[in-house]
Amino acid sequence: MSKDRIATSPALLALSAAAAALPGYSGPAQAWADESVEAGYRYSHYQEAALPASATNGGPGERYRVDSHQFHWLQPQGEAWDFKTDLMLETMSGASPWYVAPGSGGQAIQVLSGASIQDRRAVLQGRARQHLEQGRRALSLGISKEDDYLAYSGGVEAEWDFNQRRNTLSAGLGYSYDQLKPTDGGSARFPDRIAKADKDSFTAYAGLSQVLTPQTVAQLALSYSYSDGYLSDPYKLAYVDARLLPDNRPQDRNQWALTGRLRHYLRSLQAALHVDARYYTDSWGLASDSLEVAWVQKLPADWRLTPSLRWYQQGHANFYRPYYTVAREDGYYSSDYRLSAYGALSGRIAAEKSWRGFSFAAAVEAYESDGDLALRAVRDESPGLVDFLVVSAAVSYQWSLAPPAPRGTSTLQPEPALPTPVQVIPVTP
Amino acid sequence: MKTKSLLLAGALLLAGCGLQPVQPWQREDLARPEMAWERGLVEEGAIRSHTYQSKEAAIGGPALGGGGCGCN
Numbered sequence: 330m331s332k333d334r335i336a337t338s339p340a341l342l343a344l345s346a347a348a349a350a351l352p353g354y355s356g357p358a359q360a361w362a363d364e365s366v367e368a369g370y371r372y373s374h375y376q377e378a379a380l381p382a383s384a385t386n387g388g389p390g391e392r393y394r395v396d397s398h399q400f401h402w403l404q405p406q407g408e409a410w411d412f413k414t415d416l417m418l419e420t421m422s423g424a425s426p427w428y429v430a431p432g433s434g435g436q437a438i439q440v441l442s443g444a445s446i447q448d449r450r451a452v453l454q455g456r457a458r459q460h461l462e463q464g465r466r467a468l469s470l471g472i473s474k475e476d477d478y479l480a481y482s483g484g485v486e487a488e489w490d491f492n493q494r495r496n497t498l499s500a501g502l503g504y505s506y507d508q509l510k511p512t513d514g515g516s517a518r519f520p521d522r523i524a525k526a527d528k529d530s531f532t533a534y535a536g537l538s539q540v541l542t543p544q545t546v547a548q549l550a551l552s553y554s555y556s557d558g559y560l561s562d563p564y565k566l567a568y569v570d571a572r573l574l575p576d577n578r579p580q581d582r583n584q585w586a587l588t589g590r591l592r593h594y595l596r597s598l599q600a601a602l603h604v605d606a607r608y609y610t611d612s613w614g615l616a617s618d619s620l621e622v623a624w625v626q627k628l629p630a631d632w633r634l635t636p637s638l639r640w641y642q643q644g645h646a647n648f649y650r651p652y653y654t655v656a657r658e659d660g661y662y663s664s665d666y667r668l669s670a671y672g673a674l675s676g677r678i679a680a681e682k683s684w685r686g687f688s689f690a691a692a693v694e695a696y697e698s699d700g701d702l703a704l705r706a707v708r709d710e711s712p713g714l715v716d717f718l719v720v721s722a723a724v725s726y727q728w729s730l731a732p733p734a735p736r737g738t739s740t741l742q743p744e745p746a747l748p749t750p751v752q753v754i755p756v757t758p
Numbered sequence: 759m760k761t762k763s764l765l766l767a768g769a770l771l772l773a774g775c776g777l778q779p780v781q782p783w784q785r786e787d788l789a790r791p792e793m794a795w796e797r798g799l800v801e802e803g804a805i806r807s808h809t810y811q812s813k814e815a816a817i818g819g820p821a822l823g824g825g826g827c828g829c830n
Contacts (some may be wrong), residue, residue: 369799369800370800371799371802371805399801403783415801415807422759424809462778469822482823484822486821486822491784495779499820499821501821503822503823529779532823533821534818535774541780542780542786542788543784543785544788546788548820550819552819554817554818584816584818586816586817588818588819588820590795592788594787594788594792594793596787600792601790601792601793603797607816607818617815619816623828626790641810641816643814643815643816646815665815673814681799688799690798694806696813715813717809720808721805722800723798723800725799725800732759741799
């Protein structure tokens with residue numbers, strides 16, 4: 330197919346534009362023949378709920394809060410390329426779970442870090458993407474920096490459309506090198522805390538999407554991740570037979586996830602139903618399930634309202650205990666609540682409004698975790714399970730670049746009556 | 759659970775193979791912004807994934823994540 334071929338029929342133009350903007354292409358900004366620059370900003374405030382006094386060592390139980398600022402820029406270049414840059418700046422503060430000790434009645438008591446943690450995080454990520462006749466391919470690079478943490482990451486991704494664009498095959502390979510230099514590591518105050526450590530992480534995924542009906546599309550994806558190196562938490566301790574030992578986890582981890590996603594449009598209601606499900610398992614003996622259902626309701630005056638509900642559950646890692654009454658033969662100890670069995674439920678509502686080239690959005694999400702929210706009975710539930718609230722607001726602005734003049738042909742403009750976005754794009758002979 | 763998930767996912771895709779092929783002129787609804795895999799402005803999906811991954815044990819999905827974090 331030659332890129333110089335131009336669709337001349339208005340109907341064909343409209344259909345081509347619709348096909349090019351299929352969900353498998355991950356959103357309107359990614360339809361090939363992009364002509365819009367997009368700039369955006371998002372602010373998010375994350376606040377963890379205080380732990381109840383009965384679950385802590387008598388302190389106020391105040392926990393973590395994070396303020397995030399995200400800056401986003403998408404720049405198309407020519408007919409086939411676009412470049413995306415994302416910068417995120419975060420400030421984190423508050424107390425974090427330190428270790429769990431048995432109370433007088435044997436109940437697990439969460440001890441929080443005494444001093445308030447203050448940290449900053451900056452993440453810069455870039456992506457160059459090329460749009461091809463039958464798909465897209467992209468290269469991503471990123472750096473993440475905290476006071477005590479540095480990570481470099483990179484990856485390649487590709488999508489291939491086939492079967493007259495009823496199917497899209499997607500795949501990606503990623504690598505991350507993470508280096509830790511914990512605060513006060515190896516100091517006289519914390520002699521058991523490591524001074525420096527690192528890890529390597531490899532990720533691969535493959536997915537297939539299928540258009541099922543004119544209103545339904547589904548996707549199935551399998552992902553695998555292998556991590557090697559220091560995978561423990563240098564700031565956490567484990568209570569082992571009346572001693573406090575450093576958190577110590579295996580040096581490698583294999584993780585698999587099977588994800589299914591479904592999108593269905595209800596024309597009579599002008600709404601879309603989103604269902605996302607995932608099954609996860611890893612080499613630490615931990616398995617989890619998650620299910621999210623969202624309802625994207627289009628409203629008059631370019632408003633959109635999206636309520637959603639997410640349920641999550643996980644089992645515990647095979648070496649996890651809130652505290653240990655006897656030493657383990659393998660020497661692995663972790664009382665991190667993130668390796669405990671539990672269930673979680675979160676509700677979210679988001680509103681979005683488009684006005685000329687601007688889009689405005691606001692969202693609030695409440696997340697609650699509890700052993701009772703898991704389907705399976707939870708034993709040894711961590712007293713440090715987290716509940717949190719996230720509020721966020723975002724604004725973005727899109728403006729069009731002049732379309733490039735087709736090579737060797739006259740320039741054809743779509744007729745005004747056609748649905749937007751309509752672009753002059755190549756078609757298969 | 760794993761077996762059930764695999765069977766369900768396989769049945770879903772196989773069902774697609776047995777349906778009438780959707781033609782290009784029938785894809786107007788599929789192309790609507792409400793149908794995008796990732797919804798939300800300014801990498802909303804990325805920060806939501808980051809939040810869940812820093813508080814839960816599970817990771818993974820049909821996308822590459824960014825750099826790691828020393829999340830507490």
